[in-house]
Amino acid sequence: MAERENQLDALRKHAAGVLPEFKGTVVHDYWKSYYHYKCSHALCNARHLRDLTYIHEQMGQPWAEEAIETLLSIKEGVEAAKAAGSATLAPETLLGFERRWDEIFAKGYVANPDPPPPKKKKRGPPAKGKARSLVERFDHRRREVLAFMHDFDIPFDNNLAERDLRMNKVKQKISGCFRDTGHSEDFCRIRSYICTARKNTTGAFEALSGLFQGHPAMSAAPE
Template sequence: IQNEPDREWNKKMYKLLREMVHYRNGIDETTGFDEKTVMAFEERYDSILEEAREEYEYIPPSKYYREGYNLYRHMAKYKSSHLLFLHDIRVPHNNNMAERLLRAYKRKQHQVMSFRSDASIDYLCQSMSMLLSLRQDSESSVYDSVSKIFDRQKAGRST
């Protein structure tokens, strides 16, 4: 919006996305989504993308500010992924959790770790994922949960 103030589609899309997020936050998990409302959102989404296409055909994007044009193309190509939060209550409308988890990995990578292969990165990610799951699901401490896992493995080997 700041780089292309002469475009109208970006302002309309911003307003529509805010409206969708407010609708999604007001959804009761027991009743679910109203299909007519979701269809209306999708129709407006498509019409705004059509407006963006027309604006970029009339005035092509600047070679210095292509982010808006690239965003339009990305939103058109991955529409079903972008609007999945309107169809599945389990899908959050933002990716804050993914960004927080990735930040923990990047911090470890810069602090103390040296990865010599993709397999070692995979092991780290699996370990961090398991520890996060244990922390969220378990009533006991993470240490006790991990100890139980290793105790089960020892018991399986001895029999």
């Protein structure tokens, strides 16, 4: 089995040549370690939809269903605007969505009030629970949650990146785990190169052929 590392150490090691210099927007699952980097951040709404579904179905909180409907409505609005050749939503549409969002997390606060102070003083802040934590994220990180609404270059979720990683899990299930860290890193480098080439409209065969001929496929330079 390849060595285990804590989250931040692993991120610093494996993303050392990318994230510190990255000037764009990272879409992630609110993994706190990403906030050590000074790039822009956006939050994955596929994850939010899963969390909201749990809060609605298992905890019986109606505001969560409203949040699901609103996120999907915004997504549909953005897709319709893109299809029409627009680069932004109309100002009145943006204002309407912002107001709906204000109403939703206000209801979330009512359904999930501050927890009572603990009878015995313990280290650290009191536990808030899944629903309250999500409400606070929607409030305090609203710009990151709704980033896709304000900037059409930012995706609704990070599912594309997760699909790129899925092959690693498939290999582990089919061929067993990696026994050597170097081999697992080589596998990830190869997969990363092929996935990046495809995103830049270069096929896998063409990218690998160019690589062996000394002409690797290069990603588009940032504007």
